[in-house]
Amino acid sequence: MAGLLGVAVLGAGHMGADHIRRLGQVVSGARVAAVADPDLDRAKEAVADLDGVTVHADPLAALAAPGVDAVLIASPGPAHEEPLLACFERGLPVLCEKPMVPGSTGALRVVEAEARLGHRLAQIGFMRRYDAEYGRLKSLLDGGGLGRPLMLHCTHRNVSSPPGFTSAMLINSSVSHEIDAARWLLGQELTAVTVLRPRPSAGAPEGLLDPQLVLFETDRGALVDVEVFVNCGFGYQVRCEAVCEQGSARIGEDHTMLVTAAGGAREEVAQDYLVRFADAYDREVQAWVDATRQGRVTGPSAWDGYASSVVAEAGVRALESGGRTAVALAPRPDLYADVSR
Amino acid sequence: MAGLLGVAVLGAGHMGADHIRRLGQVVSGARVAAVADPDLDRAKEAVADLDGVTVHADPLAALAAPGVDAVLIASPGPAHEEPLLACFERGLPVLCEKPMVPGSTGALRVVEAEARLGHRLAQIGFMRRYDAEYGRLKSLLDGGGLGRPLMLHCTHRNVSSPPGFTSAMLINSSVSHEIDAARWLLGQELTAVTVLRPRPSAGAPEGLLDPQLVLFETDRGALVDVEVFVNCGFGYQVRCEAVCEQGSARIGEDHTMLVTAAGGAREEVAQDYLVRFADAYDREVQAWVDATRQGRVTGPSAWDGYASSVVAEAGVRALESGGRTAVALAPRPDLYADVSR
Amino acid sequence: MAGLLGVAVLGAGHMGADHIRRLGQVVSGARVAAVADPDLDRAKEAVADLDGVTVHADPLAALAAPGVDAVLIASPGPAHEEPLLACFERGLPVLCEKPMVPGSTGALRVVEAEARLGHRLAQIGFMRRYDAEYGRLKSLLDGGGLGRPLMLHCTHRNVSSPPGFTSAMLINSSVSHEIDAARWLLGQELTAVTVLRPRPSAGAPEGLLDPQLVLFETDRGALVDVEVFVNCGFGYQVRCEAVCEQGSARIGEDHTMLVTAAGGAREEVAQDYLVRFADAYDREVQAWVDATRQGRVTGPSAWDGYASSVVAEAGVRALESGGRTAVALAPRPDLYADVSR
Amino acid sequence: MAGLLGVAVLGAGHMGADHIRRLGQVVSGARVAAVADPDLDRAKEAVADLDGVTVHADPLAALAAPGVDAVLIASPGPAHEEPLLACFERGLPVLCEKPMVPGSTGALRVVEAEARLGHRLAQIGFMRRYDAEYGRLKSLLDGGGLGRPLMLHCTHRNVSSPPGFTSAMLINSSVSHEIDAARWLLGQELTAVTVLRPRPSAGAPEGLLDPQLVLFETDRGALVDVEVFVNCGFGYQVRCEAVCEQGSARIGEDHTMLVTAAGGAREEVAQDYLVRFADAYDREVQAWVDATRQGRVTGPSAWDGYASSVVAEAGVRALESGGRTAVALAPRPDLYADVSR
Structure with missing residues (x-):
């Protein structure tokens, strides 16, 4: 599976399942490596057609799963801050659905954490920029x-x-x-x-x-x-x-x-x-996969x-x-x- | 009533009644002087709101009625040739609904008659030119x-x-x-x-x-x-x-x-x-009235x-x-x- | 000239001259009977093609001119109040360009004067209603x-x-x-x-x-x-x-x-x-002429x-x-x- | 590279190079396994960014290259018939750019050859169906x-x-x-x-x-x-x-x-x-890759x-x-x- 970006997807609800389908069937250059959802059955169902995906209840466990090169966060907003900060610690590129973090206080913590790193890892899911x-x-x-x-x-x-x-x-x-x-x-x-x-x-x-x-x-x-x-x-x-x-x-x-x-x-x-916005979602995730494989971070930032x-x-x-x-x-x-x- | 163009309208059916309304209420510079229709009741009904209009069963009688300066032919196509030729004889400017004359043989007779006159009197009702x-x-x-x-x-x-x-x-x-x-x-x-x-x-x-x-x-x-x-x-x-x-x-x-x-x-x-094409009809008749009052003939010709x-x-x-x-x-x-x- | 509504037009500037042209050449059922403008030359020029129009420097003189059945005010806004009140006194139907009166105090005086009459005489020139x-x-x-x-x-x-x-x-x-x-x-x-x-x-x-x-x-x-x-x-x-x-x-x-x-x-x-809005202006003035000839007042009111x-x-x-x-x-x-x- | 469809692309000109880019970077589930073009330099240039692609002057050699599961023909029309027939012999699914074969005689030979096989292998590149x-x-x-x-x-x-x-x-x-x-x-x-x-x-x-x-x-x-x-x-x-x-x-x-x-x-x-039609080309090739991986042939047929x-x-x-x-x-x-x- 050399060359394909292994992605952990956090959240297997409406948006998460759609991104799993997108990474598996639409976007080139990526594969789903792990999925996390508190509802394990939902997570399993979302990856039923895919091979080699591990399933987890704990998002942090999914980040540590084998073959995970990057993370896509599609869980509910209040669950975003913890895995974002964990991605920064592990140096994992991350595409995080909007809202990045629901309140501005938590959002500022994310900005400050990434600023301390000194380089960007997060792209925020404002997909209209890809329309x-x-x-x-x-x-x-x-x-x-x-x-x-x-x-x-x-x-x-x-x-x-x-x-x-x-x-x-x-x-x-x-x-x-x-x-x-x-x-x-x-x-x-x-x-x-x-x-x-x-x-x-x-x-x-x-x-x-x-x-x-x-x-x-x-x-x-x-x-x-x-x-x-x-x-x-x-x-x-x-x-x-x-x-x-x-x-x-x-x-x-x-x-x-x-x-x-x-x-x-x-x-x-x-x-x-x-x-x-079907095409915009596709372009957004493709652009993130392409940039990530090249070691770059582009698109809407944590500041945005x-x-x-x-x-x-x-x-x-x-x-x-x-x-x-x-x-x-x-x-x-x-x-x-x-x-x- | 000085200055208003007195018009004889031939035909008081759907199109004729609409032109009578237009000359009486929409167009400036004209008035209906006479109306002809084989159905005298229909002719009378069409001019019920107007003063000073004579009503005739015979189109040629309408042409000869007092106050008639010009003619608008809105009768069925087969009834057009005779009054067109009569207008040429009397020197009356005429606006004739399409078809000018249904067959090309009769149409050519009209063209030749007007050509013999040496100047145009007829305008044909191709109203799209006024849209x-x-x-x-x-x-x-x-x-x-x-x-x-x-x-x-x-x-x-x-x-x-x-x-x-x-x-x-x-x-x-x-x-x-x-x-x-x-x-x-x-x-x-x-x-x-x-x-x-x-x-x-x-x-x-x-x-x-x-x-x-x-x-x-x-x-x-x-x-x-x-x-x-x-x-x-x-x-x-x-x-x-x-x-x-x-x-x-x-x-x-x-x-x-x-x-x-x-x-x-x-x-x-x-x-x-x-x-x-409501506005086009209005513009067509207004243009004809204006030109006629100035002694000019413009618009679609008998040749058209x-x-x-x-x-x-x-x-x-x-x-x-x-x-x-x-x-x-x-x-x-x-x-x-x-x-x- | 029986049957045509004789109109005094106050103001022969841009808007006034356009209304004079409209009443003379576009609208049916009306004729320009008098024109007033402080610039008499401008007034004369505006009616050069029309017969039987008297020209005045004083708007109130135009209202009193022979053959005046109704008034169209197209002078600058500050000059509207006096002739509006004069029209009410004389019982003359009036179409007044916007603004009716520039300030609300003067505008209220007009409303109150018409309310005292107990019936409407004024229509205000909000022509979008006719588009x-x-x-x-x-x-x-x-x-x-x-x-x-x-x-x-x-x-x-x-x-x-x-x-x-x-x-x-x-x-x-x-x-x-x-x-x-x-x-x-x-x-x-x-x-x-x-x-x-x-x-x-x-x-x-x-x-x-x-x-x-x-x-x-x-x-x-x-x-x-x-x-x-x-x-x-x-x-x-x-x-x-x-x-x-x-x-x-x-x-x-x-x-x-x-x-x-x-x-x-x-x-x-x-x-x-x-x-x-060319057609709207035409429809507005035509509607006013039609209503006035029937003794009715419609359209935007002094209250508007x-x-x-x-x-x-x-x-x-x-x-x-x-x-x-x-x-x-x-x-x-x-x-x-x-x-x- | 298990699971990815290995595609031999015949022709590395304008259309061929675009399809090579599409298979490599846009479409999921496929990879370019071999490329054939009489101009070997052009073929090499078209795959410069890709790994594991063999390059051939002879289209039939490309069909026989290791890892080839399917064929995309994007060479000039006159060069289509031979590799189409070869695909049928080898049982290789093939997406063939239009015209399938320039003349109807050759086109009929293709139809008859596939009909003898008894099942479809060819999809023709009428991409408007995917718009x-x-x-x-x-x-x-x-x-x-x-x-x-x-x-x-x-x-x-x-x-x-x-x-x-x-x-x-x-x-x-x-x-x-x-x-x-x-x-x-x-x-x-x-x-x-x-x-x-x-x-x-x-x-x-x-x-x-x-x-x-x-x-x-x-x-x-x-x-x-x-x-x-x-x-x-x-x-x-x-x-x-x-x-x-x-x-x-x-x-x-x-x-x-x-x-x-x-x-x-x-x-x-x-x-x-x-x-x-950029999206239509993408959808066309994606649909062909998806169907081929599932062993199905859909889309425009050789008969078309x-x-x-x-x-x-x-x-x-x-x-x-x-x-x-x-x-x-x-x-x-x-x-x-x-x-x-």
Whole structure:
């Protein structure tokens, strides 16, 4: 099995099982070496078609399993910090699903630990950076042909929210994607956030403030507005318009098939993020495997994971207070000075 | 009533009544002076809201009525030739709905009569020339920025055909619009026609060859293909793509409102030509009134009406024979040498 | 000239001259009877092609001119109040361009004067209500098929601002269109406004806060956000997306011709509001003429003009303060209880 | 290296090198075991980054190299027949780029040889069947929701043709993609072909009949028209509209990013088939690797390759004669009775 990157996957739930399938059947250059999940049966089921995979209840045991060259963390957010720090100790490259660590305090501990190492080991799973349309928009903005970006208008809609989804989760789970995408597209940090709460939709569960309009300010004077609406009823829709000094550019309006029949012309709207961003997930993991095999660490950094946590926390406070909340980041370690912008 | 153009309208059916409404309520500078229809009750009903209109069973009587300065012919095609020739005798400007005269023999008589007069009096009702989108496409082609046009791909779809609609009428009633539009857009005469007949749609009445694919060749080597489908079931849809040496241009894809709801994103499709081309009809009649008040005759000429008849006749023969049919036009009188191209 | 509505047009500048042309050549059922402008030469020039029009320096003299049945006010905003009140005294129906009266105090005087009359005479020139796309969106929302509207996302962009344009004018001149459109589309009053100011575009004149993001709250819990950007450099672009409980609908994305050539596929963007809304202006004036000839007053009312003034004033205060500003309307007179919703 | 499919790649030119890269870096479950090219240096260069690959001048030697489990033929068309037959003798699964064999005589020999084997080994490289948009259109048509397909309108445009491109190659190289796509989408054989030749574009090399309009009839009465224009100057554009009894569906209008700047709204048009269909190539090869590892043969069959050759030959005759040319297929061996429809 020489040459293939042996990966320990932590978590065999929805996302973890999908990554196991991806590493085994889609991505080249890697193989699944170990899987950890508190539910051992679930872990076994996820690797039923694969050979040579060890299964563990304890994530740290999976890290120590034979043939493990790198780690992919897809367990629930609160379970991320411990294995991240363990990866740093063992020198294991790690791809960690978002949120890196749910709160900013824990996220800062991860940043500081990696900064002490002096080199990057972690890539955070902000997969929109690997989406082809986002990539084109980033290139366009970086190219400068439209001048400086002034505003981003973003839309993030889901058909319906899962049980137990809270008003705060619209921000720290859903909008966290836009938080990273805005930082990355603009190459700017977010400095303040305000959340407007229209009267909730009749389609939202009792008590859920859905939709919300979330407004971010940046350190170079740009504005980002995000409509987040997780019970829109019709589809999964992610759009972004960058308004620049000399023009605007929009993505997320994908017309892949136009059907005209009685009732008018219709286009499909994706129902799910795994459909809309299937290629982005593939590219993300492939890029991580490729870089890891070459001994490099690229992509979204622990700093990006930390900054996202801080902004999301400020967003939740803004949601609760109804006012504008400033965002306070810790000083940025030198390790992340030139990363990902 | 000084200054308003007094118009005699021949025919008070669907199209005639619409033109009476247009002259009375939409168009400025004109008034309805007389109406003729064999069904006097229908004529009276059409002018119920108007003052000072005389009503006639005989079209020639309407032409002679007091206050008639010009004539609009909206009676059935076979009734057009006589009043057209009468208008020429009396020197009355006339706007004649299409078809000018159903067969090419009668159409040629009209052309020859007007050519003998030595000046134009007739404008033919090819209203697509007054549609804003067609106008933009014509300007683009005439501007030459895309190089020489090589092909036109046209679509002409109706929800369903009226009772009694025949296979030949797909050509001489429906496609006759594309015949004129192609001649006008390209500034070329059509020289041959071939009609392809796919297996008819289950949605077409028994025996009707619907859809058809009609192919025209032009005197400067361009090709025009027209999908005509008069029982498409979903809407009235008229599209045209001009493929040129340096680019292509399309019209007829109008997106006026995009609605996204469960089931996907939808756009309306117009159900009817009176909706799709409402503005074009208004512009056509307004342009005719304006020109007539200034003593000018502009717009589609009797030659255009004649050429359309000849091509449509050749098309019907091509439909019946299954082969390619050449188009033979009479020599073009000098009167029409520089017109409308 | 029996039957034609004789109109006195006040103001013969850009907008006034366009309305004179419209009444004379486009709209049916009306004629220009008198024109007033302090610059008599300009007034004379505007009516050079028309017969039977008297020309005046004093607007009140024009109101008293022979043959005047109704009044169209197209003079600068500060000159509106006096002739509006004079029309009420004389019982003359009046179409008044926006802003009805620049400040809310004067606007309220107009409302109160008309309320004292006990019947409406004034229609205010919010012409977006007559645009076909806005009309379809209004019908869709009123139909209720998409559920209750939750948010409107609006864009209002101009190529460049005229000399002397101030930061406040982005709100009280440009956004005033969205203020009325939002009130009309939603059938709700606006209750608070916040203005966000990203770093101005390099394309904006020194000192102009351009673009701005203006946020309105309504009395039934909807949110309206407006990007106003009057030096966007590329075109005149007015878009509106209504996000409802069961779907969203967008207008203003008009695709009238798609040209594909080296460099990609291109669509035209209108450069000017007179182009984009040409038909809306025609429909507005035609509707006013038709209603007036029938003795009715329809369309946007003096209350709509007043409400727009109050909201615009609150918006300017919000721009200056950087905070949220509540909107306080006077009690609504019974006359306007059922109007235009 | 247990478990990875060892592939011999024949041909290390443009297409071959791309497939070598794909097998080595994109596709999971496979590795390049051997490469053959008459130009040994080119072969060596193509595998410079790979380990354990043997390089050969003789394709048959590559088939016999150690570790070869399957074969991918990417050499020029005339070199396909011999290794295809050799694969059949050795029982090697083979993915063969189009054209399977340039002439229908040779193509029939391949079909007959595989039919004698009694089971399929060959998959032909009609990669549009693996494109996501084509896949959606196929599903829609198979689902039957739009009724029976009546016509396909296809567009196939390239920026410019390579040196030496002939008028016949517009059909047997370019349109051959539409030939297979039409057979697959409709599940029907093509029975006749007519080629219309508008006056060539000034942008086409001297003597090249470009563009052409190619018309196919099918055994169940559908029509397929294809505009092929290989010097269109602006991009690589592949579109397909299926007109059915109850609606129409279009693909190939991909809007991935809409940029609005001075000059209008623009969308990118892909410049190259490797860009437009990059994902389809990946999916095609991945599907072949997956099926081969499971001992199955799926995808386009040798019969599809043969039928495509016959239709292309008839097309070239139709181009030369200017008339309609019937298509005569040999009887279909039972092996292909149920394949790929």
